[in-house]
Amino acid sequence: MTPAETLILAAYFFVLVILAVYGWHRYFLVYLYMKHKDQQPVPKALLDPLPVVTVQLPLYNEMYVAERLIDAVCKLDYPRERLEIQVLDDSTDETRDIAALAVRRHAAHGVDIKYLHRTDRTGYKAGALEAGMHVARGQFIAIFDADFLPDPGFLQRTVHHFSDPKIGMVQTRWGHINEDYSLLTKIQAILLDAHFVLEHGSRNRGGCFFNFNGTAGIWRRETIGDAGGWQHDTLTEDLDLSYRAQLRGWQFVFLADHVAPAELPVEMNAFKSQQHRWAKGSIQTFLKLMPQILRSDQPLRVKAEAFFHLSANFNYPLMVVLSLLMAPSMVIRYNMGWYEMLLIDVPLFLAATMSVANFYMVCQRELYPQTWMERLRYLPLLMSIGIGLAVNNTKAVFEALMHKPSEFARTPKYQIESGSDEWVGKKYRQSVAVQPLIELGLGLYFTATVFYALANGIYGTLPFLVLFQVGFLYTGLLSLVQQYAGDLGGPLVQSKEA
Numbered sequence: 001m002t003p004a005e006t007l008i009l010a011a012y013f014f015v016l017v018i019l020a021v022y023g024w025h026r027y028f029l030v031y032l033y034m035k036h037k038d039q040q041p042v043p044k045a046l047l048d049p050l051p052v053v054t055v056q057l058p059l060y061n062e063m064y065v066a067e068r069l070i071d072a073v074c075k076l077d078y079p080r081e082r083l084e085i086q087v088l089d090d091s092t093d094e095t096r097d098i099a100a101l102a103v104r105r106h107a108a109h110g111v112d113i114k115y116l117h118r119t120d121r122t123g124y125k126a127g128a129l130e131a132g133m134h135v136a137r138g139q140f141i142a143i144f145d146a147d148f149l150p151d152p153g154f155l156q157r158t159v160h161h162f163s164d165p166k167i168g169m170v171q172t173r174w175g176h177i178n179e180d181y182s183l184l185t186k187i188q189a190i191l192l193d194a195h196f197v198l199e200h201g202s203r204n205r206g207g208c209f210f211n212f213n214g215t216a217g218i219w220r221r222e223t224i225g226d227a228g229g230w231q232h233d234t235l236t237e238d239l240d241l242s243y244r245a246q247l248r249g250w251q252f253v254f255l256a257d258h259v260a261p262a263e264l265p266v267e268m269n270a271f272k273s274q275q276h277r278w279a280k281g282s283i284q285t286f287l288k289l290m291p292q293i294l295r296s297d298q299p300l301r302v303k304a305e306a307f308f309h310l311s312a313n314f315n316y317p318l319m320v321v322l323s324l325l326m327a328p329s330m331v332i333r334y335n336m337g338w339y340e341m342l343l344i345d346v347p348l349f350l351a352a353t354m355s356v357a358n359f360y361m362v363c364q365r366e367l368y369p370q371t372w373m374e375r376l377r378y379l380p381l382l383m384s385i386g387i388g389l390a391v392n393n394t395k396a397v398f399e400a401l402m403h404k405p406s407e408f409a410r411t412p413k414y415q416i417e418s419g420s421d422e423w424v425g426k427k428y429r430q431s432v433a434v435q436p437l438i439e440l441g442l443g444l445y446f447t448a449t450v451f452y453a454l455a456n457g458i459y460g461t462l463p464f465l466v467l468f469q470v471g472f473l474y475t476g477l478l479s480l481v482q483q484y485a486g487d488l489g490g491p492l493v494q495s496k497e498a
Contacts, residue, residue: 005332015318015322015325018318019318019319019322022308023353023356026356027358029198030359030362032205033198033202033362035206041161041253045163051140052083052137052138053082053141053159054132054133054136054137055083055141055144056132056133056143057069057073058090058132058146059087059090059095059099061091061427062095062146062413064413064415066095069144070099070113074111076152076154077152077153080110083111084114085112086135087114087116088129088131090124093427100115103115116135125237125408129143139221140159141221142158143214143215143218144260146413147262147263147413148260150260150261154258157172157255157258158170158172162220166249166251167220167253168245168246168251169220169223169242169250170217170253170254170255171213172258173196173255174213175260177263177264178266178416178417178418181419183378184268185264190360190378191360193363193367194363197366198362201256206305208301208306209302209305210309211243223250226248227244227245235281235408237281240285240289243289243293263413266416267429268475275389275392276409277409277411282313283314283396283401284400287400289310290311293307313396317397323468326446326465330461334458356386361376361379381474383471384470384474386471387467387471388439388476389475390471391442391472391475414428424485429483436483439473440477443470443473443476443477444473446472447473450466
């Protein structure tokens with residue numbers, strides 16, 4: 001081999017090994033979940049009298065869903081004299097009038113609900129939550145984003161866990177109002193189910209750190225203050241505060257059997273924006289807190305799990321590198337012979353990819369024991385979309401590493417609850433110009449690679465090549481098609497994401 005060929009193969013296998021290590025970590029999470037799956041958290045006692053709870057509803061330009069959220073929260077089954085609701089509205093559009101009117105309507109019926117509007121967005125969501133807490137009267141703080149529909153029993157199901165004075169936060173599982181709206185929403189639902197059921201479930205019951213997800217949870221007010229309060233130097237203020245609180249010794253509870261329904265993004269660019277924010281914020285939190293975690297007196301298993309959790313998005317730059325190296329490395333190894341490919345490539349690829357399939361398969365089996373086999377048909381596309389997000393999330397990772405500031409870009413919601421609802425023509429759509437073209441370019445690159453493999457009889461690599469091909473083509477094409485359809489239908493909000 002030439003030095004260039006040696007370098008390509010060395011880089012290729014180096015990336016594969018790292019991805020395989022993270023793949024094996026998914027097996028560990030499944031093992032941890034199965035080991036502790038019967039350990040359902042229960043309150044130590046029932047609180048009597050019930051404590052005062054403040055429910056915070058942070059809003060920013062959510063004209064389609066603001067009233068729906070306020071109406072749902074005002075139906076919470078909790079003594080009125082012990083319930084305070086804060087509508088924390090940073091909006092600059094019609095949302096202000098819609099939310100203020102809904103607040104006045106419920107206040108007239110005796111609900112303790114207040115409308116708080118800031119004239120600037122300092123700190124974004126974290127700043128709004130901090131400002132609201134300064135004037136809140138509750139001992140406990142529940143938070144719901146605009147796209148959620150909490151059921152009336154939410155507080156009764158969560159607040160009693162605080163009978164244990166060591167409990168600082170209780171997180172519930174997200175549900176999906178519009179899971180069946182499209183193929184994209186179905187895939188998102190499966191992704192989120194696994195995050196909550198397996199990641200949260202295994203970490204929480206296995207004695208490791210896990211995080212508040214920014215909504216559908218309730219905090220002990222004392223915990224927030226003791227951990228340093230809401231801080232806005234990362235895009236994931238919820239993840240940041242969660243780790244700081246657990247480093248202070250507070251314990252968290254995850255309730256997998258209590259579901260808080262929410263609306264999934266129906267547009268690919270909105271989904272990418274959400275994933276970009278989460279990826280960038282997690283790396284920011286990694287850079288901010290990982291040194292402190294490593295210096296702490298936490299057990300090694302807690303530190304190791306925190307490392308894998310917070311660093312997981314580094315996989316995306318590696319995925320981009322792998323994408324670029326797959327074709328040349330395949331050609332080089334094809335000329336060397338099949339033996340090396342079967343001996344090295346296949347085990348590494350199986351570790352990196354089959355672990356993902358197993359991860360989501362186990363989750364679906366746990367949630368849907370009667371229909372989980374039917375739902376497995378979505379797994380290949382789910383894995384492809386995960387690959388297709390590599391360009392989007394790689395950009396997020398590098399922005400975090402370079403400490404590039406960016407505003408908190410909230411995910412647009414359109415009150416899409418059934419297949420007959422429509423998002424085209426509504427406000428808040430996001431335009432992304434360059435990124436889909438890069439994704440399409442990679443999709444075409446893999447299309448050429450697939451043809452090369454077919455022409456030369458390299459059939460063993462085809463399943464992996466097709467995953468990459470479909471992933472990049474799907475994410476790129478859907479971004480452009482939906483953006484074009486939206487442009488024809490109505491107003492467009494330009495995104496700052498390229």
